[in-house]
Amino acid sequence: MKQVWDFKSFIFNFLLITVLILLLAPLLIVFISSFLDKAHLSWPFTDFTFRWYVEVFQRETWVKALTNSLIVAGLTTLLTLLICTPAAYAITRKTNTLTGFLRTFFMSPIMIPPVMIGISLLIFLSNFGLRGSYFDLALGHTLWAGPIVLITMIAVFERINPIYNYAAQDLGANSLEIFWQITLPMVKPGLIASAFLAFVLSTQEFIIGLFLYTPKTIILPVEIYTAIRYELSPAISAISVYLVGIVIIGLFVIDRLIGIENVSFSGKG
Amino acid sequence: MTARTRKKSSLKYLLPAIPLCVFTLCFFLFPILLMVKYSLHHSLPYGEIERIFTLENYINFFTDIYYIKVLIKSFLLGLAVSVVTIPLGYIVAYALWQSRGLKRKILYICILFPLFTNLVVRLYGWRIILSPAGPISNFLQKTGLAEESVNMLFTWPTIVLGLFSECAPYYILILFSVLTLINPRYIDAAFDLGATRLEAFFKVIWPLSLSGVISGGLIVYIWAFGAFATPTILGNAKHWTLAVHAERQILSLRDWPYGSAFGIIILLFTLLIVFLQTKLLKRKQIYREI
Amino acid sequence: MKKTAVHLQNLTKKFNEVTALDNITLEIFNRDFFFLLGPSGCGKTTLLKIIGGLEFPSEGSISILDKDVTRLRANKRNTSMVFQEWALFPHMSVYDNIAFGLKKRKFDKKTITRKVDELLELLHMAGYQNRMPFELSGGQQQRVAIARSLAIEPEVLLLDEPLSNLDLALRQQMRVELVRLHKEINKTFVYVTHDQTEALSMANRIAVMNMGVVVQLDSPETIYKKPKNEYVAKFIGEANEIKGTIVKPNLFVADSGLQIKVPEQDIPTDSRVLFVVRPEEVHLLNQEEELPENHFRARVDTVSYFGRQLRFYVQLVDTGNIFFIDIFSTQLKADIHPNQEVLIGWKPSQTFCFQG
Numbered sequence: 068m069k070q071v072w073d074f075k076s077f078i079f080n081f082l083l084i085t086v087l088i089l090l091l092a093p094l095l096i097v098f099i100s101s102f103l104d105k106a107h108l109s110w111p112f113t114d115f116t117f118r119w120y121v122e123v124f125q126r127e128t129w130v131k132a133l134t135n136s137l138i139v140a141g142l143t144t145l146l147t148l149l150i151c152t153p154a155a156y157a158i159t160r161k162t163n164t165l166t167g168f169l170r171t172f173f174m175s176p177i178m179i180p181p182v183m184i185g186i187s188l189l190i191f192l193s194n195f196g197l198r199g200s201y202f203d204l205a206l207g208h209t210l211w212a213g214p215i216v217l218i219t220m221i222a223v224f225e226r227i228n229p230i231y232n233y234a235a236q237d238l239g240a241n242s243l244e245i246f247w248q249i250t251l252p253m254v255k256p257g258l259i260a261s262a263f264l265a266f267v268l269s270t271q272e273f274i275i276g277l278f279l280y281t282p283k284t285i286i287l288p289v290e291i292y293t294a295i296r297y298e299l300s301p302a303i304s305a306i307s308v309y310l311v312g313i314v315i316i317g318l319f320v321i322d323r324l325i326g327i328e329n330v331s332f333s334g335k336g
Numbered sequence: 337m338t339a340r341t342r343k344k345s346s347l348k349y350l351l352p353a354i355p356l357c358v359f360t361l362c363f364f365l366f367p368i369l370l371m372v373k374y375s376l377h378h379s380l381p382y383g384e385i386e387r388i389f390t391l392e393n394y395i396n397f398f399t400d401i402y403y404i405k406v407l408i409k410s411f412l413l414g415l416a417v418s419v420v421t422i423p424l425g426y427i428v429a430y431a432l433w434q435s436r437g438l439k440r441k442i443l444y445i446c447i448l449f450p451l452f453t454n455l456v457v458r459l460y461g462w463r464i465i466l467s468p469a470g471p472i473s474n475f476l477q478k479t480g481l482a483e484e485s486v487n488m489l490f491t492w493p494t495i496v497l498g499l500f501s502e503c504a505p506y507y508i509l510i511l512f513s514v515l516t517l518i519n520p521r522y523i524d525a526a527f528d529l530g531a532t533r534l535e536a537f538f539k540v541i542w543p544l545s546l547s548g549v550i551s552g553g554l555i556v557y558i559w560a561f562g563a564f565a566t567p568t569i570l571g572n573a574k575h576w577t578l579a580v581h582a583e584r585q586i587l588s589l590r591d592w593p594y595g596s597a598f599g600i601i602i603l604l605f606t607l608l609i610v611f612l613q614t615k616l617l618k619r620k621q622i623y624r625e626i
Numbered sequence: 627m628k629k630t631a632v633h634l635q636n637l638t639k640k641f642n643e644v645t646a647l648d649n650i651t652l653e654i655f656n657r658d659f660f661f662l663l664g665p666s667g668c669g670k671t672t673l674l675k676i677i678g679g680l681e682f683p684s685e686g687s688i689s690i691l692d693k694d695v696t697r698l699r700a701n702k703r704n705t706s707m708v709f710q711e712w713a714l715f716p717h718m719s720v721y722d723n724i725a726f727g728l729k730k731r732k733f734d735k736k737t738i739t740r741k742v743d744e745l746l747e748l749l750h751m752a753g754y755q756n757r758m759p760f761e762l763s764g765g766q767q768q769r770v771a772i773a774r775s776l777a778i779e780p781e782v783l784l785l786d787e788p789l790s791n792l793d794l795a796l797r798q799q800m801r802v803e804l805v806r807l808h809k810e811i812n813k814t815f816v817y818v819t820h821d822q823t824e825a826l827s828m829a830n831r832i833a834v835m836n837m838g839v840v841v842q843l844d845s846p847e848t849i850y851k852k853p854k855n856e857y858v859a860k861f862i863g864e865a866n867e868i869k870g871t872i873v874k875p876n877l878f879v880a881d882s883g884l885q886i887k888v889p890e891q892d893i894p895t896d897s898r899v900l901f902v903v904r905p906e907e908v909h910l911l912n913q914e915e916e917l918p919e920n921h922f923r924a925r926v927d928t929v930s931y932f933g934r935q936l937r938f939y940v941q942l943v944d945t946g947n948i949f950f951i952d953i954f955s956t957q958l959k960a961d962i963h964p965n966q967e968v969l970i971g972w973k974p975s976q977t978f979c980f981q982g
């Protein structure tokens with residue numbers, strides 16, 4: 068093995084670390100700034116405190132926005148699981164042009180800029196006089212989270228050997244019994260992980276939410292978006308850290324259940 | 337048994353996909369068609385809509401030099417972000433592919449974590465870093481590189497940077513999933529034949545991963561072209577893309593027909609790019625089959 | 627007359643362009659221990675799945691106990707399949723696995739418990755009810771898989787290379803047990819394998835398959851002693867092969883000039899054939915004994931030991947053809963060394979010629 072100074076791999080590692088810093092630096096600075104003991108953010112960062120983490124809960128608008136976010140995320144999770152689980156099951160049963168087409172069709176909502184989903188759903192809901200409920204936002208978020216959850220679920224379903232289906236059918240089970248008694252118990256961890264995934268994706272979504280929220284149903288990302296137009300403050304950082312905390316918990320649970328590597332953004336086919 | 341009845345019974349397995357099919361049709365496809373319809377209506381003041389059919393919104397758009405410029409700006413922005421993201425993201429995807437065990441897990445989390453995290457929070461972080469009162473400006477002043485505070489917000493490079501950090505994780509993961517399909521033995525084989533590391537890369541891995549670069553790069557382009565959050569949070573009116581204008585028309589000016597037309601124009605250009613990409617990919621498909 | 631358990635008529639199965647089964651017609655009798663034997667990829671599993679209703683034929687029909695089941699799904703047929711990978715449901719205990727089919731058939735709880743106990747007893751697995759599959763050894767999983775299939779009392783039990791995941795010793799033990807089981811429960815077994823020893827030692831009838839067609843269907847003895855063609859002769863057991871021509875109805879002349887007496891077959895004279903004789907049919911001869919019609923002088927090339935059995939490679943002195951000969955060590959009168967000259971020979975009735 069040659070252990071001499073390797074210029075090429077130095078450049079490679081330098082660029083790798085630069086990109087990783089670019090990806091993580093904004094989150095790190097938000098985290099650090101949330102402990103700052105000033106009303107506004109300005110460098111240098113000195114005097115640290117925990118008080119913002121408590122204070123944000125005294126602002127009614129933020130508590131409301133956080134609660135709304137959780138409600139919408141709950142609804143989104145429910146809806147996503149309800150419609151994506153059977154679909155993922157169905158399209159992994161066979162590989163043919165039809166299932167290939169369906170995969171692409173189900174993915175199409177994330178293949179276009181999310182602004183489009185926001186605008187079109189806003190028009191759609193207003194056209195039928197359906198504005199103003201949590202359900203609107205859940206619909207939009209399901210369009211966003213659904214395809215991503217579907218990819219993960221497809222991976223989960225594809226991992227189970229079809230031989231179990233054969234065996235169950237052979238012993239007298241019909242398709243419905245096979246699904247409930249064989250497939251579902253085997254994919255349970257994958258489904259729970261998918262639920263967390265849907266929840267996380269919904270809490271973090273912003274653009275669709277911006278189009279669909281009403282004052283009553285405003286969600287946290289939109290609230291933060293409005294707030295940072297006027298000020299940069301440790302309080303905003305603190306509430307942001309709460310929002311990011313949901314991601315950390317979610318990713319941790321998903322990793323425990325199915326391994327983080329199984330979360331992917333590109334379904335093949 | 338006729339072929340027909342067999343076909344019927346063999347489609348039964350798709351029944352469970354019906355709810356998602358209906359959902360996507362009702363809440364994705366239908367609203368977009370509705371948007372097409374709205375874009376053909378005439379708008380009146382105060383958000384009123386006259387339900388006649390007219391092409392005036394499209395004509396207005398394409399005859400307004402200001403919006404043509406916005407369109408070109410959006411295109412160029414998409415291009416700039418792709419040009420930055422494709423090589424830099426490749427490095428991370430490659431490192432991820434080469435790594436094993438704990439290192440891979442850590443890298444994976446470094447990519448997934450920002451990807452999942454709320455975009456506003458990430459852009460807010462950039463605002464803190466790049467603002468005149470932020471650490472970089474402060475550092476430049478301290479070292480004497482700048483005389484007074486520097487505002488790096490509201491510049492094009494900053495917008496590109498923001499979009500890069502938004503799109504790179506997706507691109508990395510898509511490319512990574514293609515890289516994992518490559519048999520590592522090809523590289524060994526290339527080394528065996530006396531290639532250097534760089535040669536092995538360009539002769540073997542690069543052509544095999546091209547389909548990932550193209551489809552990942554496409555996503556980057558589409559998202560940067562249709563970007564909304566980054567130009568509004570890190571930029572000002574000068575940097576507004578088509579998507580921002582669409583939002584303004586819809587939410588601020590309440591001109592839904594015109595806003596819908598913006599949306600449809602974004603959509604058409606997106607589809608055009610997808611179409612070009614599939615053509616490109618078809619020609620490159622041969623590499624994948626090897 | 628024997629009752630027919632499974633009757634396949636003109637069965638063809640195509641997977642897109644691949645023809646996995648090509649116009650197969652065959653009858654499996656009631657209580658047969660029937661073997662499907664053939665090399666990898668010849669369509670054995672596909673045929674078994676079609677019998678079990680897990681795949682459907684592209685053409686042709688299938689009936690089980692005189693009932694047409696061509697379009698009946700697996701859960702409506704009284705067959706059951708034991709899979710190569712056993713396919714025990716990983717999230718269910720041994721009890722639940724075996725009870726699965728019984729629950730589908732709506733037996734009451736007491737009957738189910740009784741039947742599971744009986745089956746475990748039958749397969750020497752009593753007391754394992756509450757184990758999970760991952761807590762069992764390969765052989766034990768195998769038994770549970772068989773018990774699970776037997777639980778639904780199928781008329782026809784289908785076994786797809788059930789022993790291929792076991793080590794040699796266990797495999798031999800399970801072979802004996804399966805034969806015993808077949809006798810005890812008196813049902814039809816259809817067994818897929820590519821292992822000829824397994825087929826020869828356990829079957830009462832064997833269908834030899836190649837590339838989607840049944841080449842020969844006979845008893846193990848007939849298959850071994852009277853293979854219908856070159857393919858069967860080579861696939862089942864080992865054989866010395868020589869290329870040559872039939873010059874008279876009972877005389878074969880090898881390309882090397884070697885003349886061999888063969889039984890008369892209706893092969894036209896002057897046609898090219900392959901002459902085949904099994905290694906255990908070639909004997910080392912004693913000058914004093916009465917010599918068979920075919921005998922030749924040969925020089926010993928190598929000798930290899932296989933425990934009870936010896937294998938010689940010899941070269942004919944006159945024509946240079948090489949033969950291998952299997953002999954039980956106990957039959958050998960004197961030591962034989964390489965380079966020694968010996969006399970070898972065989973009866974014409976034990977050999978075959980195949981046109982090709």
Ligand SMILES: Nc1ncnc2c1ncn2[C@@H]1O[C@H](COP(=O)(O)OP(=O)(O)OP(=O)(O)O)[C@@H](O)[C@H]1O
Nearest residue numbers: 641644645646665666667668669670671672673820
């Ligand atoms: N679902 C399928 N789709 C396409 N081709 C298939 C399918 N199942 C089997 N085949 C093809 O049909 C042929 C027969 O396969 P089969 O599994 O019956 O072989 P086999 O005799 O059981 O082989 P093995 O001993 O390896 O198990 C093979 O060429 C196989 O590739």
Ligand SMILES: [Mg+2]
Nearest residue numbers: 670671672786
């Ligand atoms: Mg097989």
